[in-house]
Amino acid sequence: MTERLVVIGGDAAGMSGSSQARRRRGPDDLQIDVFEKTGWVSYSACGEPYFIGGEVTDLTSLVARTPEQFAARDIAVHLGHEVMSIDTSARTVIVRSGGTDRTESYDQLLYTTGAAPLRPPIEGIDLVGVHTLKTLDDALAIKNAAAQVSDAVIVGGGYIGLEVAEAFHHLGINVTIVTSGDTVLNRTLDPEMGALATDAIRKKGIPVITGRRVRCLPDDSGRVGGVSCDDERVDAQLVILALGFAPVSGLAAASGIPLGPTGAVAVDDHQRTAIDGIWAAGDCAEALHRVSRQPVNLHLGTVANKQGRVAGINLGGGDASFPGVLGTAITKVLDIEMARTGLTVDEAIAAGFDAVAATTRSTTMAGYWPASSPMTLKVTAEVGTGRLLGAQIVGGPTAGKRVDILAAGIWEATSGHDFSMMDLSYAPPFSGVWDPVLVAARNAADAAMSGV
Amino acid sequence: MTERLVVIGGDAAGMSGSSQARRRRGPDDLQIDVFEKTGWVSYSACGEPYFIGGEVTDLTSLVARTPEQFAARDIAVHLGHEVMSIDTSARTVIVRSGGTDRTESYDQLLYTTGAAPLRPPIEGIDLVGVHTLKTLDDALAIKNAAAQVSDAVIVGGGYIGLEVAEAFHHLGINVTIVTSGDTVLNRTLDPEMGALATDAIRKKGIPVITGRRVRCLPDDSGRVGGVSCDDERVDAQLVILALGFAPVSGLAAASGIPLGPTGAVAVDDHQRTAIDGIWAAGDCAEALHRVSRQPVNLHLGTVANKQGRVAGINLGGGDASFPGVLGTAITKVLDIEMARTGLTVDEAIAAGFDAVAATTRSTTMAGYWPASSPMTLKVTAEVGTGRLLGAQIVGGPTAGKRVDILAAGIWEATSGHDFSMMDLSYAPPFSGVWDPVLVAARNAADAAMSGV
Numbered sequence: 001m002t003e004r005l006v007v008i009g010g011d012a013a014g015m016s017g018s019s020q021a022r023r024r025r026g027p028d029d030l031q032i033d034v035f036e037k038t039g040w041v042s043y044s045a046c047g048e049p050y051f052i053g054g055e056v057t058d059l060t061s062l063v064a065r066t067p068e069q070f071a072a073r074d075i076a077v078h079l080g081h082e083v084m085s086i087d088t089s090a091r092t093v094i095v096r097s098g099g100t101d102r103t104e105s106y107d108q109l110l111y112t113t114g115a116a117p118l119r120p121p122i123e124g125i126d127l128v129g130v131h132t133l134k135t136l137d138d139a140l141a142i143k144n145a146a147a148q149v150s151d152a153v154i155v156g157g158g159y160i161g162l163e164v165a166e167a168f169h170h171l172g173i174n175v176t177i178v179t180s181g182d183t184v185l186n187r188t189l190d191p192e193m194g195a196l197a198t199d200a201i202r203k204k205g206i207p208v209i210t211g212r213r214v215r216c217l218p219d220d221s222g223r224v225g226g227v228s229c230d231d232e233r234v235d236a237q238l239v240i241l242a243l244g245f246a247p248v249s250g251l252a253a254a255s256g257i258p259l260g261p262t263g264a265v266a267v268d269d270h271q272r273t274a275i276d277g278i279w280a281a282g283d284c285a286e287a288l289h290r291v292s293r294q295p296v297n298l299h300l301g302t303v304a305n306k307q308g309r310v311a312g313i314n315l316g317g318g319d320a321s322f323p324g325v326l327g328t329a330i331t332k333v334l335d336i337e338m339a340r341t342g343l344t345v346d347e348a349i350a351a352g353f354d355a356v357a358a359t360t361r362s363t364t365m366a367g368y369w370p371a372s373s374p375m376t377l378k379v380t381a382e383v384g385t386g387r388l389l390g391a392q393i394v395g396g397p398t399a400g401k402r403v404d405i406l407a408a409g410i411w412e413a414t415s416g417h418d419f420s421m422m423d424l425s426y427a428p429p430f431s432g433v434w435d436p437v438l439v440a441a442r443n444a445a446d447a448a449m450s451g452v
Numbered sequence: 453m454t455e456r457l458v459v460i461g462g463d464a465a466g467m468s469g470s471s472q473a474r475r476r477r478g479p480d481d482l483q484i485d486v487f488e489k490t491g492w493v494s495y496s497a498c499g500e501p502y503f504i505g506g507e508v509t510d511l512t513s514l515v516a517r518t519p520e521q522f523a524a525r526d527i528a529v530h531l532g533h534e535v536m537s538i539d540t541s542a543r544t545v546i547v548r549s550g551g552t553d554r555t556e557s558y559d560q561l562l563y564t565t566g567a568a569p570l571r572p573p574i575e576g577i578d579l580v581g582v583h584t585l586k587t588l589d590d591a592l593a594i595k596n597a598a599a600q601v602s603d604a605v606i607v608g609g610g611y612i613g614l615e616v617a618e619a620f621h622h623l624g625i626n627v628t629i630v631t632s633g634d635t636v637l638n639r640t641l642d643p644e645m646g647a648l649a650t651d652a653i654r655k656k657g658i659p660v661i662t663g664r665r666v667r668c669l670p671d672d673s674g675r676v677g678g679v680s681c682d683d684e685r686v687d688a689q690l691v692i693l694a695l696g697f698a699p700v701s702g703l704a705a706a707s708g709i710p711l712g713p714t715g716a717v718a719v720d721d722h723q724r725t726a727i728d729g730i731w732a733a734g735d736c737a738e739a740l741h742r743v744s745r746q747p748v749n750l751h752l753g754t755v756a757n758k759q760g761r762v763a764g765i766n767l768g769g770g771d772a773s774f775p776g777v778l779g780t781a782i783t784k785v786l787d788i789e790m791a792r793t794g795l796t797v798d799e800a801i802a803a804g805f806d807a808v809a810a811t812t813r814s815t816t817m818a819g820y821w822p823a824s825s826p827m828t829l830k831v832t833a834e835v836g837t838g839r840l841l842g843a844q845i846v847g848g849p850t851a852g853k854r855v856d857i858l859a860a861g862i863w864e865a866t867s868g869h870d871f872s873m874m875d876l877s878y879a880p881p882f883s884g885v886w887d888p889v890l891v892a893a894r895n896a897a898d899a900a901m902s903g904v
Contacts, residue, residue: 047880061820301885302878323873330877368513404876408860421775424856425782426754428499433753
């Protein structure tokens with residue numbers, strides 16, 4: 001008998017899950033229906049700032065696969081279909097499309113609703129000209145709006161905020177970043193690392209106003225005309241709210257699918273929820289942090305793709321486990337790269353570790369190489385063992401992606417001393433003879449072992 | 453009573469060892485004398501091609517520390533001092549300087565003589581205008597010669613050959629690479645990966661003649677005027693022999709210090725030779741390959757620095773072990789990056805593994821990112837377990853250094869499937885959402901597990 005898999009949400013997690021399930025089970029064995037409330041599936045939200053900035057000229061190039069391509073693989077994508085409720089006993093969902101509700105049954109349900117931009121109660125938030133960025137439609141709206149303005153404000157100093165600021169800077173718009181944090185990326189980097197990034201961004205000609213909350217102010221026509229942060233006013237005909245995301249877990253909660261402590265859907269390592277036949281993955285779901293061993297809720301395409309894959313393999317009859325996350329992330333503003341993985345010292349202490357960190361100032365390439373630029377690494381290690389727990393990097397071109405090598409060491413719970421003797425590649429255009437990650441790991445382990 | 457440490461050879465391994473020993477033992481406890489036969493210590497041989505090519509304008513910027521700086525740390529560097537023999541029973545060495553020999557005693561001896569360029573019996577090899585590259589003096593001589601010529605030939609397709617070819621290309625010299633191998637880097641990369649690199653280099657306007665051996669031909673004045681490779685003649689007023697290096701182990705062998713199967717000095721994991729009180733490190737010494745578990749002899753600054761450090765810590769009364777090598781290496785020609793780590797399939801089979809490899813074609817950044825370029829990865833894995841054994845990469849900017857992430861997985865003997873789920877960083881300017889190294893590791897593990 002043919003089973004039916006219903007997928008709620010057709011972005012990274014949902015479509016990765018659908019694809020993996022289909023690979024393992026043919027259409028006679030498993031019918032797959034994806035309900036997606038927007039007009040797009042399988043798109044790279046991470047690419048949107050670069051569409052806005054003009055590096056990516058064709059919005060459709062951000063779409064990995066079209067509904068037609070999925071249809072050719074017997075995965076039915078239903079655009080403009082919003083799932084309104086789930087009856088976990090009857091194994092049915094109510095789907096709204098074109099104003100009409102209908103009931104659809106399922107045998108297996110994959111809940112991949114993603115995350116939605118936060119919209120806190122900011123005065124003037126609903127003015128025309130105030131945008132959030134999540135979907136391709138959002139990106140298109142912002143790009144069109146940007147073509148009409150000379151001044152813009154980004155509210156929020158996180159990844160999306162920085163990337164859209166860079167995009168506007170590319171477009172020749174006077175852009176100002178306003179954040180309530182003391183630095184940009186203040187939830188990602190420690191204060192002094194965040195300050196490094198903030199100063200570097202300012203030096204590129206992008207003002208950053210920190211420690212301030214905003215109100216959006218109307219112009220004479222009632223559109224947004226600026227923002228007010230305490231006693232300072234910044235003109236802006238376009239305001240982007242980039243204040244983070246929340247998991248779209250309300251539908252799950254209302255249907256009795258348990259959420260975890262983060263407010264996202266609780267899942268086990270196979271991406272099963274607590275309700276039989278219901279799976280969840282991606283931005284709407286929790287993930288186990290591999291270092292803290294605590295559930296976290298990240299909104300990253302990498303995690304969504306991997307969790308979707310795991311869910312899909314299991315839905316397809318395989319046996320896959322999601323091995324956890326380190327929260328590894330990277331961004332750039334012009335030629336300033338910023339990255340992190342694992343835990344900061346404060347996070348490590350909160351997770352029960354006795355932890356220290358060491359900061360290492362180095363260069364991206366051999367010191368005498370002309371294109372070499374400064375690179376600062378802050379590495380967290382466990383006191384007494386020297387085990388690597390986390391890393392932050394701020395630096396010039398090629399600095400950021402090095403976080404992956406540290407992530408590999410943290411992934412394996414390697415000690416910083418062992419890590420520092422790893423056989424990494426070297427030539428002067430690429431690094432010093434001791435790659436900065438090796439030195440940084442050694443310094444962290446030294447700090448962690450001093451007095452032991 | 454003060455012990456005396458004599459160090460033979462003052463480059464990376466010798467000076468790293470001296471520095472570490474000094475850190476742990478003051479001058480009243482340990483006298484350190486370094487005998488260096490050339491006029492330089494502690495220099496970056498890897499930077500020499502870039503001095504020749506002009507990226508590095510000041511030769512002295514390749515010197516990490518001067519003899520004066522070492523003297524300030526109570527490390528006595530004796531330039532122009534060649535050790536002629538070692539009496540391991542009497543614990544003395546005969547040192548030649550300014551034509552005079554004298555005997556010096558030691559309590560501990562660190563043998564760090566490095567490697568010397570191979571000079572096989574090639575016709576015309578002694579003609580004026582035929583150079584090898586190892587020391588800073590060699591680099592200076594080549595740079596001076598290059599200023600006078602319009603055509604040059606590089607004999608050899610290894611790292612140094614490629615890097616000097618790039619340097620000459622930068623200088624506007626017509627440079628041709630001639631190698632007896634079927635491709636460039638034929639001892640580093642598998643044939644099809646080597647062919648990728650060779651084709652890319654040719655497309656940059658640097659001819660590569662493969663599968664040919666050369667004779668150096670004199671011009672009318674008796675200087676080199678070209679090379680002949682079979683029926684082909686290439687004009688060249690400057691010929692660089694870049695045919696690899698051999699460990700300078702003759703002095704050790706003549707003194708009864710046992711060599712290993714590679715012809716380099718045999719050492720244990722503490723860098724001790726078989727003779728009490730004699731240590732060796734760097735290009736002249738063997739290193740245990742962490743995957744094959746066999747001794748190898750590499751000529752890499754990374755290994756020399758690490759082994760020297762281990763020897764120095766132990767000489768200083770500490771307890772350090774050298775954890776082995778993967779043979780990780782990287783180079784570039786213009787914007788073509790080439791790197792490897794671990795074992796090729798043939799090497800893995802020779803080492804007793806049942807091994808396969810999978811080739812993955814990807815892009816350096818998100819496929820839609822304008823600066824993205826092709827990147828090919830070939831990963832070796834063990835049949836039945838999927839354990840990562842080795843990796844090769846050829847690709848555009850940022851491709852090469854990714855070999856380090858694979859090196860981290862190989863270092864820990866991770867399975868390709870586990871590796872592929874690691875939480876690496878992603879943003880479109882840096883990679884696809886699945887970094888190519890993750891996909892390549894998965895593909896290799898899939899190949900290794902198919903039919904299991």
